[in-house]
Amino acid sequence: MNRGVYILKRLGLAIPVMIFGITMSFLILYLGPIDPVGSILGRQATPADIRQLRMALNYIDSAGNPVPLWEQYFRVVSDLFLLDFGDSWVIQRETPVTTLIINRMPATLWLGFWSVVIALGVGVPVGLYAGLRANTFRDYASSGFGIIWRAMPNFWLAVIISGLITAGGALSFYRTAIVETQVTGTPDALGNLFTNVEIFSGIPYLELLFIPVPNPGPMFVAFKWILPAALVLGSSSMGNEVRIGRTAVLESINSKYVETAKAKGVSPRRIIAKHVGRNAIIPLLPVVMGEFYLLIGGSVLVESVFGINGLGNLFFSAVLGPDIPLVMALVFIFIVIQILFNISQDLLYTYIDPRISLGESE
Numbered sequence: 001m002n003r004g005v006y007i008l009k010r011l012g013l014a015i016p017v018m019i020f021g022i023t024m025s026f027l028i029l030y031l032g033p034i035d036p037v038g039s040i041l042g043r044q045a046t047p048a049d050i051r052q053l054r055m056a057l058n059y060i061d062s063a064g065n066p067v068p069l070w071e072q073y074f075r076v077v078s079d080l081f082l083l084d085f086g087d088s089w090v091i092q093r094e095t096p097v098t099t100l101i102i103n104r105m106p107a108t109l110w111l112g113f114w115s116v117v118i119a120l121g122v123g124v125p126v127g128l129y130a131g132l133r134a135n136t137f138r139d140y141a142s143s144g145f146g147i148i149w150r151a152m153p154n155f156w157l158a159v160i161i162s163g164l165i166t167a168g169g170a171l172s173f174y175r176t177a178i179v180e181t182q183v184t185g186t187p188d189a190l191g192n193l194f195t196n197v198e199i200f201s202g203i204p205y206l207e208l209l210f211i212p213v214p215n216p217g218p219m220f221v222a223f224k225w226i227l228p229a230a231l232v233l234g235s236s237s238m239g240n241e242v243r244i245g246r247t248a249v250l251e252s253i254n255s256k257y258v259e260t261a262k263a264k265g266v267s268p269r270r271i272i273a274k275h276v277g278r279n280a281i282i283p284l285l286p287v288v289m290g291e292f293y294l295l296i297g298g299s300v301l302v303e304s305v306f307g308i309n310g311l312g313n314l315f316f317s318a319v320l321g322p323d324i325p326l327v328m329a330l331v332f333i334f335i336v337i338q339i340l341f342n343i344s345q346d347l348l349y350t351y352i353d354p355r356i357s358l359g360e361s362e
Helices: 005-029 036-041 045-057 070-081 097-132 138-151 154-166 187-191 216-253 254-263 268-289 293-304 311-320 325-354
Strands: 193-197 211-213
Touching: 005 325, 036 045, 097 138, 097 187, 097 211, 097 216, 097 268, 097 293, 097 311, 097 325, 138 216, 154 216, 154 293, 187 216, 216 268, 216 293, 254 268, 268 311, 268 325, 293 311, 311 325
Parallel strands: none
Antiparallel strands: 193 211
16 A cells, blocks of 8 residues: 555544544543632632633523533534634633643653653663573563563652752762753753754845754753653653563574574674564564653653653643643644554554555555
């Protein structure tokens, strides 16, 4: 099947998934025991203020009658698909939800990027190394390392590491090592990671084009600041990659094509690089692509413990608010990104292993 046709087909099939996820979130928020009006006005609100706010939030009409649930549902769903997320109800009253998400997104992207890099940079090599040294002390040590990291809950590890590196902790020297930084809160240097260099200065329209050039100083400060939180967020995935990577290597190294390559006199390094390593990556791919689940669920806890003002912390605050437009917008965005990750995973399969096809050939 042609890749373009496959992508269009998957996008079409993703629409029912999106509608199902939005519907479940809508029913929980609109039928649950929550009262955004009470959260906004407080206990001292007058009946007139409550009535006016309920009309503004489309809970009742001008005559004071409740707006039917189905009407609210279709309005919410249509606004989401039109990317009209509306204004915040509680977190920042009358502030566009899009503005809140854009302002919080850099911190989560920075945290998520380094958590994935740490998980891949440590978990995959350790897993492959353990598989190549099967049933030895090095294998047991590497596997034990993965099991320990996998067994530690994110919320517990976040509290422990946060306590160790804050003032008075056993690892408090981390705050002043190389360059002094904080270990909680949002890195101030996130807004200065890149300098935009204009390519066609003074030329109409083309002057809008620029090249982002990294700023080493602020980038290192932001990295050192976010490193403890990224280590916690990537810990669970790191353990999975060690375990699955080891198993994948053991399956590949005992296969017939590896035995054939050995019989032909192919060097061990070439066998590991071309045959064992490449085939061992295939079962690791869904683990790596599935790390988005970890970033969604784990970032809520990690950002709350470390005081990072990212999307996870924003989502947690919106649920407690309850800020229904903000929650629905974040759920919609999370669903869309996860669907795109799943489609990308299927496409990557075909590049890594040509034996895998996208469907029946035409």
